[in-house]
Amino acid sequence: MNESAKPVAIFDVAVVGGGPAGLAAAIALSHAGARTALIARRVGYGDNRTTALLGGSIDLLRELDVWPRCEADAAPLRVMRLVDDTGRLIRAPEVRFSAAEIGRDAFGYNIANRALMAAMEARAAEAENLTRIDGEAEQVTPGDTVVTITTRQGDELSARLAVGADGRQSLCRKAACIGITRRALDQAALTFNVAHSRPHKNTSTEFHTPHGPCVFVPLPGDRSSVVWVASPREVERLAALSDDELAEAAERRSHSILGRLEVGQGRNKFPLGIERPARFAGNRIVLVGESAHVLPPIGAQGLNLGLRDAADIAEIVGDVLSSGEDPGASPALARFETARRSDVLSRTFAIDVANRSLLSDFLPIQTARAFGLHLISKVGPLRRLAMREGLAPSWRRRPHREPRSKAFSGEVDTGSSQENASKQ
Template sequence: MFACGLENAAANVDCLHMNESAKPDAIYDVAVVGGGPAGLAAAIALSDAGAHTALIARRVAYGDNRTTALLGGSVELLRQLDVWGRCEADAAALRVMRLVDDTGRLIRAPEVRFSSDEIGLDAFGYNIENRALMVAMEARAAEAGSLTRIDGEAEYVMPDDAAVTITTRQGETLTARLAVGADGRQSLCRKAAGIGVTRRALDQAALTFNVAHARPHKNISTEFHTPHGPCVFVPLPGDRSSVVWVTSPKEAARLKALSDDNLAEAAERQSRSILGRLQVGPGRNLFPLGIERPARFANNRIVLVGEAAHVLPPIGAQGLNMGLRDAADIADVVRGALSSGEDPGSPRALARFEAARRSDVLSRTFAIDIANRSLLSDFLPTQTARALGLHLIGRIGPLRRLAMREGLAPSWRQRPYSETRSSRS
């Protein structure tokens, strides 16, 4: 009934093990809706926290070649979840990050270099293809003892005072005391929770593709700031890099339509040939950019994680990193609630999650929005302020080190349940 769609017998054994307790109308502590990276991380973390967890998501192959720069605490979380060891060999370390002003404007910022060894780290993080990360997370989820995988899509999500009832398109029904909405921008869970969302479309689009190059990247990520947005070359294993090229929608569409040779030539020009001759790999993705923020992050026994909770332009590699912090925080809230005999979907538990995520998400959204606006602005005082700010960061060591540490993760962030417990004592 809960077929996982795997292709070999060994994998099917894992699938059956993970679903052996699955029954129609089953009652769970938590149900996670959505099987992207944030949803899988939340499901694994909740299972590890001792919650009887259901994961409602179709098992499908990851469809594109996008990558993610996993920063700081994200790698540590994946290590704790026994995911990182399964995909570490597919990741490239990010040891230096360069910011290059390529706007051609009258007032330009100096080049700024951030080196991980300056703050005592071997690397800021690691860049990995999402496909490799998803394979590792799916394998780990299949081994989770208290995680039931329901290979289906949620069609109805109905919260009430006591629980959340979820019905799939395949006709199965389950009930959970808490639902985790990891179901993306058009979140069914968010609508069911009665949470509104603020959306602002940006006059920008991102083209993503991967390249092979003649010169080694030396684990340096280089971000060229153009008048229409950043173009970033991020290391991958070997002499390969992922490219995230943010520009106007019209220009992004033009670039996407180029032949491999012509796109390689355009990317080489944009990169100032720092990587030598480029060869474009298979697969390109183009998507419009915007900023989305819900009015709340939790309501009516439902919490939001990943793109159900925040959508940002691909600047500063914050999107999935915030999604993994969402997952860590809801697992911490549920662990604390269960250990104290509390209902994990109670208003009190939801308030802890809301408090933990609101400051992180809002501060990151604000910082990214301001950085993007300042880059796009033709207003001379704005250009001056931006150039001065980057100059000060580049020249003043303590300020630069503070920027690096805060860029990895907010230093003031505390785990929600431990914070609440300490406030009680």
């Protein structure tokens, strides 16, 4: 990566934000041939959260030479179990999804965000077309031909396209005059990691409770990450427990399927909500990651959506530049809008419906939920369809004319027996 304190060139693209989605976008754009600036502070990743990378996310990271740098730190997810632990009169049967049933070695991989970020930073440091601006954007000003970005550290640069990967309070989104719809949920999540006395056998188990799911996701060795969704008051109570008390509570919640538990260092708690923008692009700015969508940690969709954002904008920019066109002009922005809208909105809708149906005390809704899961459990073609669509939507509209590779386009080869696949 080239270092420059005060760059004077006009870049093809400037990426604002250095989280996983921002780093992936910057690496993918430089890989596609765009002269790319990444505006992000170099800070260590501080917490113990993990991400289940599914479907085309692993393909993209392989294509970008990120995955070989962190694969050893990830655990494959070969089986996923859904267990109705609501205690209600009408309960759904257990549903078991096996990657082998759709010809895959694994649905995906669970990895500590810290390890994933370290691999991305290492890859970004080697990218030939990528200039790192170690600073924090203070002002983003769209113009007729370029977007000008000024940092708090005094640097200034211009780019024909800006990629807003700067999170929920996105400066780029405000600069593009894009409104946001927010809906707080009466739920919160507690995340922590555990060691256990029994092997997880690469099986992720999701216990459905009346207040949300509690998921135990494999990590390397006899360890798992836990995402416990509950009412805000219950999450506060759980977070205040000692390690031994939390381990006992988690063991009860898991019905001791993993044996005796030991809670590791680090816990995170956060309120849940759903956020989506009025548009995904405008005024030479596109939105990726949490600038563009915030979802509850159900179905492992958050970062996987962000990586598809990154793959799509890189495809579009590479295609546009190869044709000698402007990557920040209206046609390119329209293609990104079309590509991302259906994917993001459909995932948001599906997660919202699944969450509402779990929380509802209305008997007909409970019955419909139980019946739907019963069909998925017993009808093979429907179950396999659910598995494939859970990895990535097969119907989503492509942002480009012809993909340069399956991996880069984010497609999933569900008919292959090769291990190409890969929570939030």
